Amino acid sequence: MREYLLTLFVTAAVTYLLTGAVRRFAIAAGAMPEIRARDVHKEPTPRLGGLAMFGGLCAGLLISRHLPGMERVFTDSSDVQALMSGCALICLLGVIDDKWGVDAIIKLLGQALAAGIMVWQGIVILWLPIPGHGTYSLSPTQGAILTIAVVVITINAVNFVDGLDGLAAGMVCIGALAFFVYAYRLWFGYGIAEAAAPTMFTALLIGMCAGFLPHNLHPARIFMGDSGSMLIGLMLSAAAITLTGRIDPETIADLSGSQTFATHKLVPVYIPLILPFAVLIVPLLDLVMAVTRRGWAGRSPFAADKGHLHHRLLEIGHSHSRAVLIMYFWSGLIASFTVLISVRPARRPIVYAGLGFIALGLIVLLLPWFRPNVPKWLYAAVPPRYRGQGRRRASTEAEKDSDIAPESLEQPWPAPESDPRPVAGSGSRGRRGPL
Template sequence: MREYLLTLCVTAAVTYLLTGPVRKFAIAVGAMPEIRARDVHREPTPRLGGIAMFGGLCAGLLVAAHLTELRKVFELSNEPRALLSGAGLIWLLGVLDDKWGVDALVKLGGQMIAAGVMVLQGLTILWIPVPGMGTVSLTPMQGTLLTVALVVITINAVNFVDGLDGLASGMVCIAAAAFFMYAYRIWFGYGLESAAPATLFAAILMGMCLGFLPHNMHPARIFMGDSGSMLIGLVLAAGAISITGQVDPDAMKLFAGSEREAVHATVPVYIPLLLPLTVIAVPIADLILAIVRRTWRGQSPFAADRGHLHHRLLEIGHSHSRAVWIMYFWSALIAFGAVAFSVSSTSMWIVLAIVALSGVGLVLLLLPRFTPRAPRWAEAFVPPRYRRSTRAAQAAEAAVGARTGVPADGPDISADVSGSTPRIPAGATAIGRRSQLAEPPKAGKLPS
């Protein structure tokens, strides 16, 4: 465990220290695209944060290769080299896209090539556990197709969810933490060395995300861009491929029965990790909804829009930070819930805890709908979150003005019938109130 923590800390430190110089480099080369219609930030922000994350990945692998225990991973397996090769290709493609822009089909082809390079170097799915049938061995062609599909799906799921400051890096960090717990338990709990590469990949991925998060939290000083989102998606997929398709369920000796019984009993453990639907369930759901939504409208599945889950959270009234934390909550609940279920799939307490936390998540999700609003006379006595926002008041004024023909920014300051005090319309701005409460001009004198 100490060597894993050291690798994680080195990866995080290198990523953190490189992000500052990378930001200056991105500004110097002009990797600051204009604000697009779907963006939520209000000023151009440099990209290319994936350069720092790739540096952290290389540093983590270099340190691990010189540690006493983790050195065996490089000696007994070619998977770390396969990961570095695929990561280098996908990172280079992302850098080109962040600077000059790359067509969606070209990016898809590059993702498939990167996955194919990893397959050629041994990082592939060899078999899958199927309930009722036992362990099913795959032909080289089947293993290649399944591996490439898993890599492409995971990369695009992470890329699609990268829409708010700190969202993608935080969610992937949560997924990597849950994945590390699962892989570490298989290696040291059951003595299976074939789970060692996946454990190392998860520790390095956590370091990459933790090192980049301080620069990427709202308000972000730099974005990871496609060079970062596709990179961390590939690393996450590589870990899932390594542990799902190369760890034999029967070798775990979890049960004394036949292989078929062992596989059937371990389905809650392996099927979620086959296509990491629980580890990155929220990004996968966002990906599926985006494809269905765009196809239904007659658009390309790769056409960008503002219909993602995080955009919808902003539309219903959540702040930027609260929307990010809600996505964190659901990702952690699903990922760690799957890990807990894999440890004890018969415990009713785990199910009840997941159900209770899901209820809490639904309340947080719908909180803007339930937030009470205090009357105007009581606004001075309640916290700001219970007051009517200035934007909402201005919107109401604009709506009233549109119906009555009176402009919202032109308050009526004529004197009332009694004489001296001007009428102040409801909802007037602070500047308008001060100007209206000023002393009216005296009779017979014109205002200067």
């Protein structure tokens, strides 16, 4: 675990330090597009945050190569080379889009090309574990098509949800945390060597998101842009493929001596790629709704609009920060339920109690009109909008009960009539008087 934590912290630190320099570079390069109708920010903000995240990824891989216990990921397979090839191409495509803009079809082809390069270098789904039917081996063509489809769908799901400050980075970080816990248990709990690569990939992904988030929280000083959103989407899909498409459920059955036990432990893997889709269920749902909405209206599925889930949360009265927290809660809740399938039954009551508190907090967040009357001694621990609610309510009620009309308070006396005589210097004919 220490090696993974060191990799995570190095990636986060380098990403955090590089983001400030990338921000200055983006401003100098003019990577600050004009505000569009669907945007929620009020002033142009630099993009290209994906460059800092890519730099953090390179630093994390460099340090992890020399750590004991992680060297075999670099020597036993070509997964790291395949990941770096795909990430470099997708980041370059995103930089071009952030600076000059790229047509949606060209962007889609670029995403498929990046996925195809990873498939060519070895990151491919080999088989699908299907409950009750065993393992279904895929032909090279079937594996390549399914892998490219998974990568492209995941990239666009993350890209679609990147509409509020800190939203995409936070949601992917939550999903990567859940994925890391599950992959780490398979790697060190059951000794499955195929889980070593996705465990390292998710540790790198957590560090990239955690290092970028302080700069991207509301009000954001820099956006990750397509160079960042497509990059983290590609990494999450690569981790899912290297875990789900490589592990044979019969391996755990042989280790445990029980097919029932193996089935219980590998439920998230039994249904093809259910874990990454579960942790991204909110952006995937948003993706499906957006495509359906635009197709029903007779528009292109790639046409941008202002009907995403985060836009709807803002419309019903939530603040920017609260809308982001609601999306975080949904992602954390679904990801936790998915990962907890592999938790021992004796521990489930405690876990479900914790999830109950999370659900209760989510209900509170869903009430945009909820404004608690916070005492003065808690002002330092609550957001500014919750401070002084009691005083404001009292002043509002006192104003309603007052006999003095608000209009009379604003303008107690009639405005003096203007002097029709010309004022000196007020126009071309204004003069001080006769010479």
